[in-house]
Amino acid sequence: MLIRIPEVLSGESLAACQKIMLESEWVDGAVTAGKQSVKVKNNLQLPEQGAAAAAARKLVLEGLANHALFITAALPKKIFSPLFNCYTGEHNAFGNHIDNAIRTHKGEGGSVRTDISATLFLSEPDSYEGGELVIEDTFGTQRIKLAAGDMVLYPSSSVHRVEPVTSGARIASFFWIESMIRETERRRLLFEMDMALLDLRSREGDTDAVVRLTGSYHNLIRMWADS
Structure with missing residues (x-):
């Protein structure tokens, strides 16, 4: 099931999150890659334990908590702490991969079964070229590039990739949900x-x-x- 969730962030909350992204320093995205995905992952990531990520994470989690469509679509039991990535310059793509079945919180303990993957777009689609999220599953191949503040949910078992960003910067939040309803x-x-x-x-x-x-x-x- 692939579902678009509009305006998870909007107005002041979206602007505040975008400001954090623009003022932050990024590191190699391989820090959160699994054994298989690290071979095809080439992007940048906001340091997971940093103050910038914590501030942006709070905005995203507040947006999710107040979004009825997200709740009914995901029926969330646990949400992995949102992470943030950037595709730009030489760090511009993520090849075909499937997300790890279990994600463990660094420094926090505990784990999340990844039933649902989420990508929350933070860059406007006309500000960068390429960068489509391509998802392959029983619903066919879908190419996703949404407005800033909009999010897509899709099965974590899906093969997916991010196409090369050929100009500009594609910034997004990504995370996983363990649903109360596993199937x-x-x-x-x-x-x-x-x-x-x-x-x-x-x-x-x-x-x-x-x-x-x-x-x-x-x-x-x-x-x-x-x-």
Whole structure:
């Protein structure tokens, strides 16, 4: 399931995050690469333990917490602390790879099962050339390049890459989500059901039928959720 989440960051929060990115110093992105992905990863990254990353991370997590579409799409149990990368100059691409199944927090302990991968775009698409996120899965090959502040969610089991950035700079936040609902197809069913319920409620109000269907939605979560 691939879902676009619009305006995770917007207005002052987006501007503040972009300002942090522009004023920060970057390091080689290989610091967070796995054994397979390090062979194809060529980008820059904000130091994970630095003050700049912490400030930007707070903005992203606040945006996620207040975004209803993200919550219903991901049904998050754990969110890996958001990281930040930059593709520009000689550090401009990330070849085909699949994300590690488990990510461990440096210095924090604990781990996250990577059910869902997220890329939150922080550069406007007309400010750089190339840099499309290419995702290959059962839904076909998708080429993603979104407005600053918008995010895409996709299965962490997908093969994906970032095409070379030939001019400008592509800056984004990336992270992983462990969902309460482990199976992709069950998450898809619940997402579609919730979207249909929202539509019904907006047109018909909380009729008896809508209330019963809403109960079925929550009962399915009770049946399937990891607690």
